[in-house]
Every structure is written in C-alpha cells, then in structure tokens.
Amino acid sequence: MCFGHIQFIQLPMSEKELWVSVLRRLQPTINKANFITWFQNTGVLSSGNGKMVVGLPTEYAKTWILSKYALKVLQAIQEIDAEVTEVNYEVSSKLNEEGNLVAVNVKTLFGAEEEKKVRKVRNINEITMTRGASGQKINSQMINGRYSLNNFIVGHENRLPHAACQAVSNAPGGIYNPLYIYGSVGLGKTHLIQAVGNQILKNFPDMVVKYITAEKFVSEVVEAIGKRHMKQFKDQYRNVDCFLIDDVQFFARKDSSQQEFFHTFNELYERNKQIILTSDRPPSELQEMDERLKSRFGMGMVTELLFPSFEARSAILHQKCREHGLILDPEVLDFIANNVHTSVRELEGVLKQVIAESQLFDRVTTIRSVAEIIKRMNKAQEIIGYDIEARTGKTLARDAMAVMGIVAEYFNVTVDQIIGKDRHKGVMLPRHISMYLIKNELSESYEKIGLEFGGRNHTTVMHACNKTADKLRKDLRLVRDINAIKREMGL
Numbered sequence: 001m002c003f004g005h006i007q008f009i010q011l012p013m014s015e016k017e018l019w020v021s022v023l024r025r026l027q028p029t030i031n032k033a034n035f036i037t038w039f040q041n042t043g044v045l046s047s048g049n050g051k052m053v054v055g056l057p058t059e060y061a062k063t064w065i066l067s068k069y070a071l072k073v074l075q076a077i078q079e080i081d082a083e084v085t086e087v088n089y090e091v092s093s094k095l096n097e098e099g100n101l102v103a104v105n106v107k108t109l110f111g112a113e114e115e116k117k118v119r120k121v122r123n124i125n126e127i128t129m130t131r132g133a134s135g136q137k138i139n140s141q142m143i144n145g146r147y148s149l150n151n152f153i154v155g156h157e158n159r160l161p162h163a164a165c166q167a168v169s170n171a172p173g174g175i176y177n178p179l180y181i182y183g184s185v186g187l188g189k190t191h192l193i194q195a196v197g198n199q200i201l202k203n204f205p206d207m208v209v210k211y212i213t214a215e216k217f218v219s220e221v222v223e224a225i226g227k228r229h230m231k232q233f234k235d236q237y238r239n240v241d242c243f244l245i246d247d248v249q250f251f252a253r254k255d256s257s258q259q260e261f262f263h264t265f266n267e268l269y270e271r272n273k274q275i276i277l278t279s280d281r282p283p284s285e286l287q288e289m290d291e292r293l294k295s296r297f298g299m300g301m302v303t304e305l306l307f308p309s310f311e312a313r314s315a316i317l318h319q320k321c322r323e324h325g326l327i328l329d330p331e332v333l334d335f336i337a338n339n340v341h342t343s344v345r346e347l348e349g350v351l352k353q354v355i356a357e358s359q360l361f362d363r364v365t366t367i368r369s370v371a372e373i374i375k376r377m378n379k380a381q382e383i384i385g386y387d388i389e390a391r392t393g394k395t396l397a398r399d400a401m402a403v404m405g406i407v408a409e410y411f412n413v414t415v416d417q418i419i420g421k422d423r424h425k426g427v428m429l430p431r432h433i434s435m436y437l438i439k440n441e442l443s444e445s446y447e448k449i450g451l452e453f454g455g456r457n458h459t460t461v462m463h464a465c466n467k468t469a470d471k472l473r474k475d476l477r478l479v480r481d482i483n484a485i486k487r488e489m490g491l
C-alpha cells in the first residue's frame with residue numbers, strides 16, 4: 001500500500017463536467033436563442049479511446065448540430081481534451097426526461113452577468129422607444145422584440161425588401177430614404193418594419209426610433225386637435241431619428257392627418273432622418289391621398305412583398321416549429337405549405353390550430369387531421385395532395401388484428417412476434433406502437449388490449465401506451481413511423 005501514490009492520482013473530470021466546459025466554450029460563439037434550442041439537454045453518453053459519443057435529445061437537434069456546429073463542437077472538445085479525435089452523435093430521448101443525470105440544462109450556463117446584459121438591452125429598447133436619448137417623452141407604440149431580420153425567412157419573392165431593410169438598419173438616413181414597402185395583408189410588412197426598428201436600436205443604441213400605425217397617428221391628430229395640443233404633438237417628432245409608419249393606406253380621406261403627416265415627413269426628411277412606410281398598395285394607387293404625399297412616398301426606394309414560394313412557406317413553418325420547440329412531421333408541414341395560398345398569417349393560423357388540436361387531443365398530427373382543419377378554416381378551397389372524400393370511403397383498420405397486421409408489415413416482423421413475449425427491441429417497438437394505436441384509434445380498454453396481446457396485465461398495456469405517447473413528444477422518427485402506419489390504416 002502506498003499512500004504517496006494516491007496523492008498523485010488526479011481525479012478525472014467527469015463526463016458531465018467536461019461537457020459543461022465544452023458548452024461554456026461554445027456558448028459565446030453561437031447566438032443565444034440557437035444555443036438554447038440546439039444544445040439544451042445534451043450530454044456525453046460515453047467517451048474513451050479518443051472517441052466521444054454526444055447524446056442529443058431529438059433527431060432535429062442531431063440534424064442541426066451535424067450540419068451547423070459539428071466542427072465547432074469538435075474544436076471545443078479538443079481544446080479541453082486533445083485526445084479526442086472522433087465525435088459521434090446519438091439521439092437519446094431520455095435526455096429530455098426530468099432528472100436525467102447526463103443532460104445539461106444550458107440555461108444555467110448564462111451567469112448573472114449575461115442575465116444582466118440581456119435585461120439591459122431590453123431596457124434600452126424600452127427606454128429609447130418611449131423616451132429617447134434626450135430623455136424627452138415620446139409617445140410611441142411598442143415594437144415587438146420577436147420580429148427580427150434574422151427570423152424573417154428570405155425567398156426570392158422577398159429578397160429585395162429584406163435587403164433594403166438590412167441596408168437601412170446599417171445606414172439609417174442613407175440612400176433608401178424613404179423606404180416604402182407594400183404588399184397584401186399578412187405577408188410580413190409589420191414584421192419587417194419592426195425588425196428594422198429592433199436592428200437599428202441594436203446597431204445604434206442612442207438613436208430614437210418611433211413606430212406608429214397610421215391609424216394611431218390619425219387618432220393622435222384628432223386628439224391633439226380636440227385638446228389643442230398641436231404643439232406638443234409636433235414636438236414629439238423633433239428628435240426622432242427613425243420614423244416607422246405602418247399601413248399608410250389608412251390615411252385615405254383623413255385630410256388633417258395627411259397634412260400633419262406631410263409636415264412631419266418633410267421635417268424629418270430634410271434632416272436626413274430615416275423614414276419607413278408600409279402599405280397594402282404602391283404609392284401611385286393610394287386613393288384619396290394628397291398628390292404631394294404620394295410623390296414623396298415614392299422618392300426613395302419602393303419595394304413589394306410577394307407571397308412566398310412553396311419552399312419559403314415550408315421553411316417558415318419549420319422555423320415557427322423551432323421557435324415553439326415543437327416537432328411535427330416534415331411531410332405534414334409540406335402539406336400545410338401546399339395548401340395555404342393566401343398569406344403567411346394564414347399559414348401561421350393553420351399551424352397554430354394544428355398544434356392546439358394535437359395538444360388538446362394528445363394525438364400525433366396526420367395529413368388527414370390537417371386536411372380537416374384546413375377544410376374547416378377555408379371551406380371553399382380544394383385540398384391538394386389529399387382527397388378527403390376518397391379517404392373517408394376507404395375501409396379503416398377497425399380491429400386490433402388489422403392494426404397489428406399493418407404494424408407488423410411496416411416493421412417487417414410477424415403478428416405472432418408482436419403478440420409474443422420476446423423482449424427484443426425490434427419487436428418491443430412494434431408491440432408498443434400497436435397497443436398505442438389500438439388504444440387511441442379504436443378506443444379499446446386496456447383490459448381488452450391486454451387480452452388481445454396474449455393475456456397481458458392492463459397495467460402493462462397502460463405503461464406501453466403512456467411511454468409511446470411520451471416518446472412522441474420528442475422523437476421525430478417515431479412521429480413519422482406512426483404517421484405512415486396511420487395512413488396505411490386509412491386514417
């Protein structure tokens with residue numbers, strides 16, 4: 001026995017400590033929202049012999065990390081442990097379970113400093129929006145911090161307005177002044193104009209940004225006239241550096257407001273202050289609007305927002321799912337993208353409805369259920385890629401045996417194996433899925449299902465169903481499998 005020897009043994013860093021150090025290195029190089037989205041509940045599953053297996057809670061995280069951050073992760077690991085030369089990724093939905101000992105809650109990595117910084121930035125926005133650098137009170141509507149130029153999906157239909165917004169954010173009062181963005185309802189005008197406001201405040205924290213809808217401007221003019229506060233009203237705009245006015249078509253027939261706006265516009269423009277306007281139509285088509293205003297609106301850059309292409313619509317849906325931390329079958333998202341032809345707002349509306357229903361009924365969303373939602377929301381529309389009538393006519397798998405048959409075929413096993421006692425993973429999954437589908441789609445009791453499965457206890461069945469339902473919240477692969485099987489079942 002040699003105590004001296006013991007003294008020199010260095011306690012190795014635990015795998016969790018190591019991963020925390022890696023995350024600490026990565027965190028400053030990745031934007032906070034992305035960092036939280038993709039690295040939350042990740043951890044090291046195993047390591048040794050120069051290899052490391054990193055566990056990720058969802059298939060989505062794996063796809064993203066592999067395509068975007070794999071190199072960064074490897075570099076960060078090697079900075080801590082130079083021996084590691086190979087990093088593999090494995091999906092383990094267990095990481096999302098509460099109390100999992102491997103998973104790291106990345107939110108704890110943002111120390112007090114970071115918290116303070118985030119809060120400070122938010123305060124600056126709020127103060128600048130309402131008070132301005134000089135401290136003078138500005139009566140402005142709030143800008144929604146959710147809208148940014150980064151989370152605006154760019155397709156070829158909106159590349160130009162987006163680029164113009166980017167240019168204006170970098171150099172307000174420059175060549176694109178005024179910037180006039182038009183397009184029909186729900187195509188992202190408010191998103192873009194407010195995103196510019198957010199970006200300008202980020203780039204130039206001392207600037208005063210004022211956002212207001214034309215409707216609110218009109219009501220303020222009316223109020224100022226009534227209370228004889230015209231001077232105070234005008235003073236509000238004196239030290240504005242960037243004036244964002246949304247939906248100027250609303251000025252039609254509001255003569256006094258047009259006049260007031262004309263003066264405000266001129267004053268700001270002459271002092272090279274940035275003006276951004278949005279509208280549902282180009283300046284030349286604005287009705288009952290002072291010609292002088294129309295010509296001023298068109299003096300700088302006029303750009304149109306168009307309805308996004310299928311690819312952009314699909315990208316928007318994927319992004320909204322990420323923002324909400326949700327997993328939906330990509331096929332379902334494409335189906336929605338294919339069937340919404342009016343606006344991005346409607347696209348979001350359908351998605352929200354789909355999410356609400358899937359949470360309410362705790363069911364996997366299928367193309368059939370989405371088709372029904374779309375039909376309900378927009379009765380006249382023909383649905384592409386799905387024939388509801390034909391599907392409804394199709395015989396449904398109505399008994400347990402039929403369901404097991406379809407599941408067995410899908411997984412390439414036999415019905416006997418599904419019913420049997422084998423606990424091999426390859427048959428456990430089809431068994432659990434069969435039980436889950438029989439319970440949820442045929443509404444059979446746990447007891448009855450237990451009997452169908454060779455006299456199993458009802459608690460066993462209940463456990464399998466709950467486990468599957470739980471996995472469905474995290475496992476994209478399983479969502480896809482169940483969707484495909486449901487289609488086979490005529491659902």
Ligand code: ADP
Binds near residue numbers: 158184185308316344
């Ligand atoms: P508008 O002001 O033109 O009526 P909004 O700006 O209110 O439309 O947009 C409606 C919704 O669609 C918003 O939630 C917005 O974030 C979203 N949206 C529109 N276009 C895009 C896009 N290209 N990328 C991401 N979200 C978008």
Ligand code: MG
Binds near residue numbers: 189190191246
């Ligand atoms: Mg709007």
